[in-house]
Amino acid sequence: MSAYIAEWLRRLVIERANNQCEYCLIPLNITFVLCHIDHIIAQKHGGLTVSENLASTCALCNRFKGSDLVSIDNETGAIVELFHPRNQKWSEHFALRDGLIFPLTAVGRVTVTLLQLNRPERVAERDFLFREGILPLISSDL
Numbered sequence: 001m002s003a004y005i006a007e008w009l010r011r012l013v014i015e016r017a018n019n020q021c022e023y024c025l026i027p028l029n030i031t032f033v034l035c036h037i038d039h040i041i042a043q044k045h046g047g048l049t050v051s052e053n054l055a056s057t058c059a060l061c062n063r064f065k066g067s068d069l070v071s072i073d074n075e076t077g078a079i080v081e082l083f084h085p086r087n088q089k090w091s092e093h094f095a096l097r098d099g100l101i102f103p104l105t106a107v108g109r110v111t112v113t114l115l116q117l118n119r120p121e122r123v124a125e126r127d128f129l130f131r132e133g134i135l136p137l138i139s140s141d142l
Contacts, residue, residue: 003049005037013037017056022085023065024117025096026058026125027134035059040084042067055085060122064115071110083111096135099127 014035019028028035038057041047044067057065065082073080083093093108094101101117103109112118129135 003039003043005049005054009049009051009054010037012051013054014056016051017085020056021058021061022055022090023057023061023083023111023115024101024122024126025090025135026122027129028056028058030129030134036062038062038065040086041069045069052086060119061115061117068114071114073106073110074113075109076106078106080106080110082114083107096126096130099123099125099130101126 014028014037020026021028036057036059038055038061039047039049040053040055043049047053068082070079070081072078083090088107093103093105093111095104096102100123101112103112116122126135
């Protein structure tokens with residue numbers, strides 16, 4: 001059962017994220033999918049409906065994340081926590097180039113895989129938005 005999220009709290013979460021999905025970076029005001037407010041730690045795991053536990057997400061990322069907190073790293077076989085937008089910095093775990101999100105850490109790898117951040121249509125969408133100057137370059141030395 002989803003908790004009611006007050007309109008002021010929804011606005012705070014979306015504005016804090018610069019109106020982007022905090023996982024795939026798609027601007028929420030121009031994407032074809034709706035904006036969702038994600039409980040980073042799902043309510044069924046004890047997560048509260050407070051600013052510190054909420055993230056701005058697109059419907060696709062929210063659907064693939066679901067209530068998951070961890071996943072198995074294909075490279076090491078270890079159980080690794082997913083990216084936590086309130087506690088971690090995006091650019092420490094990911095880089096963006098030509099629409100592709102490159103994982104830089106185990107956290108990045110499991111998040112890219114579980115949320116399917118590099119689906120072809122999403123890569124093409126991010127690449128187009130970057131070339132049009134709508135999506136900022138967030139990169140590191142790759």
